[in-house]
Amino acid sequence: MSLFTRLTRLLLVLLLLPQLGVAQGAAAPALAQAAKLEAEKKYESACKILDQADPQNQQPAVVLEKEKLLLRYYLIAINFKAFGLKDLAPGETVERLRGQQGKYSMHLLDIPATLAQLQKRFPQDYSLSQGLGDYYYRAVLCHCGEQDKTEAQLLDLVIEHYGRAHTHQLGDYMTYYGVGYAHLAQGRAQPSVAPFEKSIALNPQYPDAPYNLAYALLQLKEPARAVPFAQTSLRLYTDPEMKADAARMLGTLYQRLQQPAEAKKALLQSLDLQPANYATLRNLLELAVTTHAPDATTWATRLYQLNPADDQMFSDIMDIYQAQGQWAEAEAFFSSRLPTAPAQPGAQGLLHFYVAILNMQLQRPKEARPHFLAAQRELKKVAKPDNPLFQIIDKGLAESKP
Structure with a gap:
């Protein structure tokens, strides 16, 4: 580039700068x-x-x-x-009108x-x-x-x-939060930490930043470091649903830290706000079973009652008891549901299936067999023939045959 060309371009820039200033000033x-x-x-x-x-x-x-x-x-x-x-007219809000015809x-x-x-x-x-x-x-x-x-x-x-x-x-605090959110949403917890911390420094009253920072630290297996941020978000949130989420995460953090009293207190606070929340009830059951608390059956019952035909619920309850080697307690709980279980085939079939599985685990094939038969009969009414449950039932019937 020649010296003349460089000087010409510089002159054009200098001429345009005042025009830009005038344009921006005129818009003020x-x-x-x-x-x-x-x-x-x-x-x-x-x-x-x-x-x-x-x-x-x-x-x-x-x-x-x-x-x-x-x-x-x-x-x-x-x-x-x-x-x-x-x-907007008085009383109207964007949140209520968004997506509505008008x-x-x-x-x-x-x-x-x-x-x-x-x-x-x-x-x-x-x-x-x-x-x-x-x-x-x-x-x-x-x-x-x-x-x-x-x-x-x-x-x-x-x-x-x-x-x-x-x-x-x-x-500002939202742009730094946005960077943290973008990393965390893609499963990158570590690079999300610094922008969340910056967001909190710029606006300590924005609850989403400490909430998500606590979640990131939970993913990074740093529960002790996460607790103060979960506490902050719980204090700042006013929306009941978000407050319940923050309390539930705080309870989870205390569980990881093996502080059952603090965990139960936070989880009960969450449950007060969302009495039918599956995750909270599951955590309370896990806490009770792990600590051999007498209210384990109460939490198992409340979790079961959310949807007696939910296979995930049955699996979760069994896994929680299994993790502590409490097979007999799990079998006793499911058996106790038999007299009052809903008459729907799905609910009946799954309940008999899990009672049968638990009896097999307890080396009681004779007690398991009638439940395998009942499960087969009921589940055939609602499940497709290729459902993996039927393979397990067939195996169970073969192994429990007199």
Whole structure:
């Protein structure tokens, strides 16, 4: 490149910089007005102001503000490129209206293509990288748009674009959380830890970050390190479902640390919020069986009653007792259900099947045989002939034959 060419390009850049400043400055009143309307929940009106200020989507600050409005407040979205907005009336919320039929003003914006074009014009504006990260993060959460990409590809794009913004000192607690989430969602617990910690440092009141950090540390088999973060999320959550999840994870962490009293306290707190939660009841049963607590049968009964025809439930209960070598206790529990079990073939068949299996394990083939026969009779009414259960039943009948 000649000296003349370099000087010419430098001159053009110097000439364009003032124009960019004027353009961004001219948009300031529109941005302020749009922010005011957003605060009043007049999202459609705010977007119109921005469209008028930058109809061709040439100004990064305006386009990024449009993106924020469209992604946060859309009520319907088509391929994540057309977004319906509305000025909300008193009492209306986006959460209640989203996905519902209604009259909405549609706004067309191909966000990734528009931001990519702006990046070529303004390569030093790394807020555009953050904007791309925002887009791909939202696309992952709503499972809409970008149908040509897998979820893993979208998550990697979140990491890539947010990472570029972070390298240039841009970002907030949500962008760091997004990076942690993207790693954790792909089974990469270790690289999720640092961004979650950064998110917490930037906003200690956001409960999802300590919750997911605790989960990541649980995956990394560091329960002691995870406990304070689970406690923090439990304290911060106000939504009953999320609070129950946090309490259940805290209970699981205490189980891993072999602190049964603390584990039971946390699990009971979770159960108070979600009385029919399968995972919580399973954990309480496991805790009771492991510690030989007298309430084991109570928890087994509550777990069984959730769905007496659920094969996973039978398998879980048997596995929990088996892990402690308590075969007789498991057989006694299932046998105790026989008089009151629902009459449906699935429930009857599975119950007799597991009673038979446990009796065989206890070296009692004579007691097992009638239950194998009952299981075969009932399960034939609801299961296909190639179901693996029938192979086990046939084997059991052969081994228990008088």
